[in-house]
Amino acid sequence: MRRTLxxxxxxxxxxxxxxxxxxxxxxxxxxxxxxxxxxQGHVDTDQFDxxxxxxxxxxxxxxxxxxxxxxxxxxxNGAICRWIVEGSVTAGVTFNWFEWGNPTVxxxxxxxxxxxxxxxxxxxxxxxxxxxxKRPAVCGVTARAPSRGVYTWWVEPRTSAVxxxxxxxxxxxxxxxxxxxx
Numbered sequence: 312m313r314r315t316l317x318x319x320x321x322x323x324x325x326x327x328x329x330x331x332x333x334x335x336x337x338x339x340x341x342x343x344x345x346x347x348x349x350x351q352g353h354v355d356t357d358q359f360d361x362x363x364x365x366x367x368x369x370x371x372x373x374x375x376x377x378x379x380x381x382x383x384x385x386x387x388n389g390a391i392c393r394w395i396v397e398g399s400v401t402a403g404v405t406f407n408w409f410e411w412g413n414p415t416v417x418x419x420x421x422x423x424x425x426x427x428x429x430x431x432x433x434x435x436x437x438x439x440x441x442x443x444x445k446r447p448a449v450c451g452v453t454a455r456a457p458s459r460g461v462y463t464w465w466v467e468p469r470t471s472a473v474x475x476x477x478x479x480x481x482x483x484x485x486x487x488x489x490x491x492x493x
Contacts, residue, residue: 365408366392368488377483378402378466395469405465406484412461414439417453426451433482434489440478450478452485462488 371383374394381398391407414437421428421441429440438454451465464481468474
């Protein structure tokens with residue numbers, strides 16, 4: 312009896328999953344790369360006028376200057392923004408703005424990951440640093456965004472040398488951001 316009930320439960324689940332995933336989509340299927348020239352094949356990004364605004368809060372030149380390099384090349388724009396700083400210093404820089412983030416949640420998460428945190432003030436704003444004891448050259452700085460959510464800057468040198476103050480660059484980047492950008 313138990314075996315029959317288990318089998319019936321599995322069958323019901325399979326039927327339910329199969330019907331939940333079934334849907335119709337209008338149009339004709341086209342193999343990848345086989346689209347003809349009559350299809351537009353582009354997205355009108357004018358309707359998303361501030362799509363990548365968060366990645367432009369500081370100029371690449373300013374990011375490179377703060378980190379100690381000569382140039383910052385953007386490598387990713389999306390939910391987070393990334394740059395590689397090159398020159399006398401080579402480092403990875405990451406910025407994120409979680410619009411619905413909460414500093415307390417971010418700090419609790421950092422602690423759960425084993426990071427050491429320290430409360431600081433930046434531009435009269437409460438913030439905190441976060442550092443992984445296993446990677447002493449890396450530092451992140453998180454602060455509440457003035458509009459809503461949280462900002463975080465991470466700087467990770469691409470060399471084995473540990474800077475005198477690993478949190479100096481992300482703290483300065485946050486200061487610039489909270490003070491209006493330049």
